Amino acid sequence: MTTQPPSRRQVSSAPATLFLLLVGAAGAAPPLLGVSPQDEAYFAPAVIACRDGSGSFPKRRLNDGYCDCSDGTDEPGTSACPEGKFYCRNAGDTPRFLFSSVVNDKICDCCDGSDEYESGIHCPNTCRNRNDVRKDDDVGMNRKDVIKDDGVGRNIKDVTKDNDLGRKHTLDIEDLIQKLRGLRMVVIIEIGLVICTCAVCFARRRTRTRRRHYILKLLEASHSPRMMGNWR
Incomplete structure (x- = not known):
């Protein structure tokens, strides 16, 4: 009994499939630094518009360290634009937005440490640790029973909605704190300018007063009897 050799089509399909997979993996673009997954499509075109409508910029200027948009659209991953927003992915934990001014400031603001990629410091990834703590807290506990025991009368969906609102309020508070810090710096600068003025x-007035006193002394000396006698 003879066996038929495998067809050429079956033999060549495996390398072709492997080649396509390698090409697809090589062509996959890495996630944009400081950009949320929902906004990656906005930064896909070759020319990107500023969100505030102030202009546009080519994609090669994205995160190049120079602020082309007044609202910081082109610099989400650097600290070039103080009005920009940096997105912490925080894999395993809650994503969040930060002001771009805190990027690479040697302080770990994201639990995954992604905001300090060029500051030279090592930020330990604490996102997984926070998740583990939540899991440990939930071991042996039934969330529905806890809610019933508290007598609140809410279901898990309501609790999740409240948590989302709490996170949003936390982000709003952080943004307000950043704005207050900027306002405080403006007030300090204005006070410094007023003090300098x-x-x-005061210095000019004091100089004028001294000059006036000097002139009066000269006039008094010129009208003194001794000076009058010398003139005679």
Whole structure:
């Protein structure tokens, strides 16, 4: 009994499939730094528009360290634009937005440490640790029973909705804190300018007063009897 050799089509299909997989893996673009997955499509075109409508910029200028948009659309992953927003992916934990001004400031703000990619410090990934703590807290506990024991009368869906609102309020509070810090710096600068202006005015007034006193002394000396006798 003879066996038929495998067809050429069956033999060649495996390398072709492997080649396609390798090409697809090589062509897969890495996630954009500081950009949320929902906004990656916005940064896909070759020319990207600023969100505030102030202009546009080519994709090669994305995260290049220079602020082309006044609202920081082009610099989500750097600290070039103070109004930009950096997206922490926080795999295993809750994603969040930060002001781009805190990127690479040697302080770990994201639990995955993604905001300090060029600061030279090592940020340990604490996202998984937070998830483990939540899992440990939930071991042997029935969330529905806990809610019933508290007598609140809400279901798990309501609790999840409240948690989302709490996270949103936390983000709003952090944004407000950042704005207050910026406002405080503006107030300090204005106070410094007022103090400098007052100091200059006081110095000029004091100089005029001294000059006036000097002129009066000269006039008094010129009208003294001794000076009158010398003139005679």
